[in-house]
Amino acid sequence: MxxxxxxxxxxxxxxxxxxxxxxxxxxxxxxxxxxxxxxxxxxxxxxxxxxxxxxxxxxxxxxxxxxxxxxxxxxxxxxxxxxxxxxxxxxxxxxxxxxxxxxxxxxxxxxxxxxxxxxxxxxxxxxxxxxxxxxxxxxxxxxxxxxxxxxxxxxxxxxxxxxxxxxxxxxxxxxxxxxxxxxxxxxxxxxxxxxxxxxxxxxxxxxxxxxxxxxxxxxxxxxxxxxxxxxxxxxxxxxxxxxxxxxxxxxxxxxxxxxxxxxxxxxxxxxxxxxxxxxxxxxxKRKLVGFRLKERGFPRHGYPVSVDGAEAGIVTSGTVSPTLGDGIGMAYVPAASAKPGTEIGIVIRGQAIPAEVVRPPFHKEGTVRKD
CATH class of the missing domain: 3.30.1360.120 (Probable tRNA modification gtpase trme; domain 1)
Structure with missing residues (x-):
């Protein structure tokens, strides 16, 4: 069709x-x-x-x-x-x-x-x-x-x-x-x-x-x-x-x-x-989390996420932040690995790039009015 x-x-x-x-x-x-x-x-x-x-x-x-x-x-x-x-x-x-x-x-x-x-x-x-x-x-x-x-x-x-x-x-x-x-x-x-x-x-x-x-x-x-x-x-x-x-x-x-x-x-x-x-x-059983790469890399939608060396999730959104200069993204991970500060890996070209679960927003200086 x-x-x-x-x-x-x-x-x-x-x-x-x-x-x-x-x-x-x-x-x-x-x-x-x-x-x-x-x-x-x-x-x-x-x-x-x-x-x-x-x-x-x-x-x-x-x-x-x-x-x-x-x-x-x-x-x-x-x-x-x-x-x-x-x-x-x-x-x-x-x-x-x-x-x-x-x-x-x-x-x-x-x-x-x-x-x-x-x-x-x-x-x-x-x-x-x-x-x-x-x-x-x-x-x-x-x-x-x-x-x-x-x-x-x-x-x-x-x-x-x-x-x-x-x-x-x-x-x-x-x-x-x-x-x-x-x-x-x-x-x-x-x-x-x-x-x-x-x-x-x-x-x-x-x-x-x-x-x-x-x-x-x-x-x-x-x-x-x-x-x-x-x-x-x-x-x-x-x-x-x-x-x-x-x-x-x-x-x-x-x-x-x-x-x-x-x-x-x-x-x-x-x-x-x-x-x-x-x-x-x-x-x-799983939760959507934010993550920030600890090394250079460009996380993209669909990339695997590893926890303790085993594949455990997938990147749903990712980019290199124009404001921060770091790789950031969102991913579903097991609920036990969703706490901020948890170490995870983002698999880019077969290599697990170390990342940390963080609580969004990544950019904290926006002017959006919440009053």
């Missing part, structure tokens, strides 16, 4: 005009880097700002009197704690208590919005749709109608303030507001995936290209660069943020992945609850 043609985000023309290197990602043709290069883009986000196209993400609206009950049933965190204008990190589980996806739940005045990973959006839509009638809710897939721009970095607020009258100081971490940005209606949120301060702008697809250009213009003198998937990956890895498809998958329990903090069995029943409780009672 012929593969489906790659989709394009509303900003595809902007990436092409900037001579971005475009690659397949999550079913889309996406920029992995621009002529400035991955390292320059990474440092721009850490020191100034970067502008990302994340329009491949999926957005589902949930409306109805029992919208909260629906969200509580399909996701693991406790959405009843959300105030209007607040967002929450959560997960979707299958009936076996394994990870279908991680997501962010937004609470608006009249609805909830589920923001899911682009590579999973079709699967997630089929999954959550089967519960709609049970709760009498109206589900709408708005993915194609919405473009999503992420402005990240210590100068992000200063740059964005030039184009909006919204009170950005009032948008605290994992909060959002609706307002205008350069005349464009937007949901302005403050979540982020880089470890730096920043904002996400959910706008109508048709408005995205002009807003992209205006943001780059507004931040040009501040060192703002368009940023691609390459530095998005190195930035999130320096913070120890998991990536679905690498560190998370349908064979993994959230307790193995270190996501027990977003699983709230006390809120009542939800999909996968009994299975999660069973894993909790027994204790996960």
């Amino acid at each position: 012929a593969e489906a043609p790659l989709l394009r985000t509303p900003l595809h023309g902007e990436h092409a005009a900037l001579n971005a290197k475009l690659v397949p990602f999550a079913g889309y043709e996406m920029p992995v880097q621009y002529p400035s290069g991955i390292t320059a883009e990474h440092h721009a986000v850490r020191r100034a700002a970067g502008l990302f196209d994340v329009s491949h993400m999926g957005e589902f609206d949930v409306r109805g009197e029992r919208a909260l009950d629906f969200v509580q049933h399909v996701s693991t965190n406790d959405a009843s704690k959300l105030e209007v204008g607040q967002a929450q990190y959560s997960t979707l589980l299958n009936h076996e208590g394994k990870l279908l996806d991680d997501l962010i739940v937004y609470r608006y005045t009249d609805r909830y919005m589920l923001v899911v990973n682009g590579a999973n959006k079709d699967k997630d839509w089929r999954w959550v749709s089967q519960f709609a009638d049970q709760f009498g809710v109206e589900l709408t897939d708005r993915t194609d109608d919405i473009a999503l721009l992420a402005l990240q970095g210590p100068r992000a607020q200063e740059i964005l303030s030039r184009l909006t009258g919204a009170d950005l100081d009032a948008i605290r971490y994992y909060r959002f507001a609706e307002g205008e940005v350069d005349g464009v209606h937007a949901t302005i949120s403050r979540t982020g995936y880089t470890g730096e301060d920043g904002f996400e702008l959910y706008v109508a697809a048709a408005d995205a290209p002009r807003l992209w250009r205006r943001l780059l213009e507004a931040g040009g003198e501040d060192g703002l660069l368009p940023a691609g998937l390459g530095c998005r990956d190195s930035l999130r890895l320096e913070m120890g943020y998991a990536l679905y498809g690498n560190d998370l998958d349908e064979d993994t329990s959230p307790l193995e992945a270190g996501l027990g903090w977003v699983v709230k069995p006390d809120k009542g029943d939800f999909v996968g609850r009994d299975s999660v409780l069973a894993v909790k009672a027994e204790g996960p």
